[in-house]
Amino acid sequence: MSFITAYCHLNENSCSVNGKIFLQKSLESTESWFKQLYKELGVDYPKFYKMDSLAQAGFLASELIKKIIPAISDTYKDDQIALLFANKESSADTDIRFLESYEEKKTPSPSLFVYTLPNIVLGEIAIRNKWYGENMFAVLPKFAPDFFVQYGTILLSTGSKAVLAGWLGILEGRVEVFVFLVEKESSTGIPFDNENVKKYAGF
Amino acid sequence: MDTLREELKKHIIEELNLEDLQVSDIDDDALLFSDEGIGLDSIDALELIVLMEKYYGIQVTNPGEGKVAFLSINSMADYIEKRRA
Numbered sequence: 001m002s003f004i005t006a007y008c009h010l011n012e013n014s015c016s017v018n019g020k021i022f023l024q025k026s027l028e029s030t031e032s033w034f035k036q037l038y039k040e041l042g043v044d045y046p047k048f049y050k051m052d053s054l055a056q057a058g059f060l061a062s063e064l065i066k067k068i069i070p071a072i073s074d075t076y077k078d079d080q081i082a083l084l085f086a087n088k089e090s091s092a093d094t095d096i097r098f099l100e101s102y103e104e105k106k107t108p109s110p111s112l113f114v115y116t117l118p119n120i121v122l123g124e125i126a127i128r129n130k131w132y133g134e135n136m137f138a139v140l141p142k143f144a145p146d147f148f149v150q151y152g153t154i155l156l157s158t159g160s161k162a163v164l165a166g167w168l169g170i171l172e173g174r175v176e177v178f179v180f181l182v183e184k185e186s187s188t189g190i191p192f193d194n195e196n197v198k199k200y201a202g203f
Numbered sequence: 204m205d206t207l208r209e210e211l212k213k214h215i216i217e218e219l220n221l222e223d224l225q226v227s228d229i230d231d232d233a234l235l236f237s238d239e240g241i242g243l244d245s246i247d248a249l250e251l252i253v254l255m256e257k258y259y260g261i262q263v264t265n266p267g268e269g270k271v272a273f274l275s276i277n278s279m280a281d282y283i284e285k286r287r288a
Contacts, residue, residue: 111219
């Protein structure tokens with residue numbers, strides 16, 4: 001039995017880790033919510049500012065998981081952590097901005113264009129952490145716990161020792177993010193099954 | 204500071220989302236694509252081409268020409284000034 005050993009939630013106004021609030025959006029700040037969270041995490045990774053909202057969400061969630069389990073990169077080899085993410089919007093948030101860049105502003109933006117595929121967030125997480133394991137981004141009609149459990153179980157039985165998984169719902173200001181870590185060889189945590197993924201996601 | 208060079212730095216910071224940089228952080232002769240400079244990448248190079256057309260009306264169609272023009276702020280300013288003359 002594999003276990004969920006850490007999880008986090010992000011929405012438009014707050015971020016929680018293992019069920020406890022980590023940060024709430026400051027209404028006095030002129031900075032965006034994701035920038036506030038990035039600075040609170042104390043991460044020095046300037047490439048963050050070039051990412052689109054979907055990539056920023058995945059990046060921030062993965063950094064939060066690493067905060068809970070700091071030894072994650074030391075515990076596993078670089079190809080033993082799989083990335084398994086999904087949403088229902090694909091990269092629509094950035095697709096819309098890219099469309100505006102050439103329809104309204106008449107200058108198509110290359111730096112937006114590179115994010116017009118949802119799986120780019122996996123690349124950003126992989127590059128940041130030098131994780132070269134399996135990775136998949138699925139676009140689904142709705143949050144599906146059984147997708148994560150079934151595919152995650154396959155990954156854990158075919159070489160992966162851990163799966164960083166999550167739902168990254170990002171579209172035009174709406175943020176619905178649940179990211180969790182599943183570890184194969186953990187003896188404690190939340191059993192990795194449909195009921196628990198659904199329960200802890202809270203969607 | 205030279206207006207064109209300062210303007211270029213502002214455009215680069217804004218268009219390339221270099222939010223952790225100020226105009227004063229970019230030396231006129233720093234190699235833009237070097238880690239010792241501001242570490243731009245290939246996507247940033249494409250954005251610079253778009254920037255040239257958007258703000259200065261200059262189309263960079265020759266890749267070899269672009270490679271030389273985008274070495275530094277100084278080389279970009281020289282490239283623009285030659286085409287304005």
